[in-house]
Amino acid sequence: MQDAAPAPADAPPEAGLRDRKKEAKRAAIIAAAQAEFIAHGFAEARLARVAARAGVAKGTLYLYFDSKEALFDAVLRGALPLIFAPPEAADPGIPPQTAFRLRLRAAIADMQASGRDKLALIVLSESAQFPGLARIYLETILEPLFGLVRDYARSSGVARLEPLTRYPQLLLAPMLAATMWNRLMTERPPLDLPELLETHLTLVLGPPEGEPAPLTG
Amino acid sequence: MQDAAPAPADAPPEAGLRDRKKEAKRAAIIAAAQAEFIAHGFAEARLARVAARAGVAKGTLYLYFDSKEALFDAVLRGALPLIFAPPEAADPGIPPQTAFRLRLRAAIADMQASGRDKLALIVLSESAQFPGLARIYLETILEPLFGLVRDYARSSGVARLEPLTRYPQLLLAPMLAATMWNRLMTERPPLDLPELLETHLTLVLGPPEGEPAPLTG
Amino acid sequence: MQDAAPAPADAPPEAGLRDRKKEAKRAAIIAAAQAEFIAHGFAEARLARVAARAGVAKGTLYLYFDSKEALFDAVLRGALPLIFAPPEAADPGIPPQTAFRLRLRAAIADMQASGRDKLALIVLSESAQFPGLARIYLETILEPLFGLVRDYARSSGVARLEPLTRYPQLLLAPMLAATMWNRLMTERPPLDLPELLETHLTLVLGPPEGEPAPLTG
């Protein structure tokens, strides 16, 4: 019911104070919920904790979301648009392989920074209860990434890479696996995702052509 | 309490009928629980269903296991020994790369056949609640597989493969990812794990040397 | 608190526009509430729906009524005066039995037309919570009707009808029962209340004396 976002991010400037506060609260709830879901998964997440973290009463949650599931849905949808932001007009002088690597690198860094990689795990693992969400997730996040890989493999003209057009997963799987690894192995030093990505890309695609050094220290 | 396995598989021959029956019931419970956990995950698993599937009363479960968590633990431990069975004395005439591929292929096929790949997902995803189990899982299943990969990468002498000694995950990640994929995408045709493995190995290691054709139709 | 009607229907003519608007809104709320109570009963009635139907905000309801119960009270009181409207100066030429029948017929038709028969059921059935209201209802609606019956039975001089002076309910009960019946049996053709009344009166009082044919087609 209240699920259709009541006010888009780019609301008219004269949007009432009322609406702005509502939107802020909505955002606070989603943020609290995201933290809760990441920390406990869906089944073990407690709406009482979400409400407490968001600084509202339990009942208030239901002014914004119809159910726990709808809240989870909103967290995911809130996360989605950010994941695969516009391509940012690739610099023309850059060689395609470099551009490709930059794109992937940015996507991975973004997911990690926002904690949405953890959300992905939750969707993937508790998907039995959310077939709908799972599909959304795949279509909205994974498919575009796969498309990126496919396009590159196809346009590169390298025969060795042909399998990637059929199984783009092969290039991305380590990111997923590493995310899991880091979630699990809290006792060991976490895997460095960017470095792992780089290593994997080099292993599969070959060493990078002269490209700008990564910014990440 | 009852967690120490009351009777190892190789019980003394004079073990009474009593013990054998007890052991059989214990096994039945574990089997039922495994099916339940695979079907629903930990949080959504219902002990009532486990008892029903095992053909015992709910209370009986507690004669064998202290809690739901202990039962999950037992399921995992029950699955562990099978996963990484003895190397089956590699045929000496076979070239090392071929032997390596055969080993991996067998391990993957075994996990898939037994449904234990699904269990892995559960551990990985609900690990927030089971840090202990997660570590067991990693040490007992993943580490040996990683060792296999490391050994091969090191002994192969191929410089390109050096990263695999640092990140053996890179070679195995697609199996995990594909398992997830298949769990999620029940609407699409499932990925063929053996084929995916083969493709990945070829992509990373190069085409297989003359080796016996896979037995799998 | 606000229960003392803020402005009687016959307010002084110089009553400000303000008051008139207030009164209109009050009436709108009562009308909406009546519809809601008839449709759902007291317990299942939702003030949110009442507010929506009345075109006001939920909080506004509390500017006019102290509580859900007070609103119900107001609905009932609002309905009462209409139910037993002035006798409309019985035509002198008409024989008493005919006049009596006309009166009853009018009262029944009025209740049915206004939907207040349904309200009666609600009072009667949920009276456990509203002993006060129940009494009002009886005194304001039923007693006058009973009086009518008693008067007739007494003045008719027919010995057979003497019991009606003690139990005037006997003559009116079928109307109540039929209202219930119609509320329940939505699947079957509804009972025709006027006809049922006529039949009952004939059964108990005997056939009508030459009277004007009923206007109802």
Place this chain on the structure above:
Amino acid sequence: MQDAAPAPADAPPEAGLRDRKKEAKRAAIIAAAQAEFIAHGFAEARLARVAARAGVAKGTLYLYFDSKEALFDAVLRGALPLIFAPPEAADPGIPPQTAFRLRLRAAIADMQASGRDKLALIVLSESAQFPGLARIYLETILEPLFGLVRDYARSSGVARLEPLTRYPQLLLAPMLAATMWNRLMTERPPLDLPELLETHLTLVLGPPEGEPAPLTG
């Protein structure tokens, strides 16, 4: 689910103690629920109170009934069989009108004694939420009573009574109305249902033929 009564009243004599106790508890719960529903109606009935009255924990209710609604259903069904007990082989020497009156008298007395008349009111008034139950009630209780009336009206051969074959409600409505009356008018002396019935029957059917004096004081 558990709704089909797990053990009929005439269980085999060797029925285990377990079953007998279960059945007793089931009966206790139904009795407690009946009291609660009669006292508060369906919507305001509290399962916590039912459990307390029955001397069980709240959760226990759900071992016997799937939901509040199912419990209500069971209360009703539990009441049904008693309501219209076997005709008890009418004494052949008794004139038909007398037999008819006896039957009605017994049915009314039975309903009143068991408190099931109050239940009827609840069904009738809260039927909006329970169309299914309402139909059961009508078919199981009212229709048989109507049949009784119709049969009598038809077989009596009295022309005046012909309307009763079309509207058997007319003969029974006062009982319903009086039940309501008594529920409402807790401050006034309650109507004497048997006497009211007698009066009504006399009013409509004429004075009773020489019959055994009613047993009720």
Place this chain on the structure above:
DNA sequence: CATGAATGAGGCTTCATTCAT
């Protein structure tokens, strides 16, 4: 050993009522 009825804490959700704007 086995049973399965019983428990009760705790989860999600609803909604009459309040109050800052």
Place this chain on the structure above:
DNA sequence: TATGAATGAAGCCTCATTCAT
């Protein structure tokens, strides 16, 4: 005066766990 977002008590229901038989 009017709004509608916010509250929080309270309801129904679930299910891991216990215990009398």
